[in-house]
Amino acid sequence: MFERLKEDIQSVFDRDPAARTSFEVLTTYPGVHAVMAHRLAHGLWKRGFKWLGRTVSNLARWLTGIEIHPGATIGRRFFIDHGMGVVIGETAVIGDDCTLYHGVTLGGTSWEKGKRHPTLGNDVVVGAGAKVLGPIDIGHGARIGSNAVVVKSVPDNATVVGIPGRLVERRGAGDKAHREKLAKKMGFDAYGATRDAPDPVANAINCMLDHVHVMEAKMSRMCEVLKSMGYTDEEVSLPELTSCEIVSTAEELHKLGEEESDDDTAASKSL
Template identity: 75%
Template sequence: METGEHKVSRWKEDIQSVFDRDPAARNTFEIITTYPGVHAIVFHRLAHALWGIGLKWIARVISNIARLFTGIEIHPGAVIGRRFFIDHGMGVVIGETAIIGDDCTLYHGVTLGGTSWEKGKRHPTLENNVVVGAGAKVLGPIVVGEGVRIGSNSVVVKDVPAGSTVVGVPGKLITARKPEQEGHREKIAKKIGFDAYGATKDAADPVAHAINCMLDHIHVMDKKMESMCEAMKRLGVDEEETNLPALDSCEIVSTAEELQKLDEEVPEKEKTTE
């Protein structure tokens, strides 16, 4: 059993986790009085303690009272770690054999449910630092690895390796970018004025994917051209020097006025076509 000091320490951690993960939180009094996610955790800690000593009916009653007041249903048998945060909370369901690690976050409408009527482990296990987006369903006795991000409205029914991102129905893994791939993409994108990761980081955006493929292609072409030029020089082929403008010195034209001004600066003979 936890001592009173440990309970106070956990209570402070739960409050601090709200400050850490919700920028709308202004002060401790507001959190204690207006955050249903915090209320649900307090009820659950009490119900879980009673469940553990065999007072299961009372534990279920407390769980149902919590659901009535918060809209969050957590079975008293569920095991929940430290600094757990439920944001908004309405419609969250956590099953009896669910296990949640430390520093996890759930948004509204999340279900940690079962897929079988068999006894035993039938609900998910979430390791530390997992974030589950609004409306997502994580079903069955699966293991969601540490640091996983599950996108909103996803349905996850298979184990998820640590550090992954899952989106879609059924949930699909987004392949992690390799460090070297990420580096050259960002350099080229910065030079040509495209922010490849501004709004689409870790998201299955087809436009961003297509542009990322183009950046990869440009990178490979640059490497091949450099190799070809070096080989030609070694063979004694005289190559006409061409001063290509550096990408990072190019200005990005973004308005109609700038385009018109640029067009006026081009000599007339260059505008004429045969």
């Protein structure tokens, strides 16, 4: 019991830079209070004391603004930040090291008995106001954006945003590694390393890096075939790009995008 409590407190320090002392966390964090109350209510629920479990859960809701059904299964180091308005349904299952922000709902879409709430894997983060509905699976390491409405299963290490929730990017270690390696080879300091950033210039550069990576792989295979046929050629190294050229190019792209946006706005006003 005390080991789990220590883990819960430490998880707050790991994910909330505003936390200062263990005493402060233990006495002023409603998310911690809600999890402690749920562990008691869940234990009563599993032992057949259904009404008493619901009573403990209801009392915790009054005190914290967080409603967790005593039948929900929650893993270790679960952290609810701020917490007001969080609702977790009866058949919800939450893995280890998950984080929920205020206004999150893990709800159902049916009045039928049985499994009707989502299952979250390990290390899942659900942003403020998001709704995850139905008996769906949210993969390990997934990220749900703020105010998203998710009604379909999400694969591991994916990012989902919008209404209805749509897959922005499935973060693969291999994709990121080859992109960073190629950017370094080109003398480019990985501008906007993730595709789920809203910056269109970052997205365009990432797409170009992926395209160059595929073309480079094809050219390497072609060279190997030519060498096997007896063709020889001197090694040619890729010329380096200076950081000044890269910065100026990025600035020009941004300026061009802003000018096009201003022109579109002016044209719409004239119409």
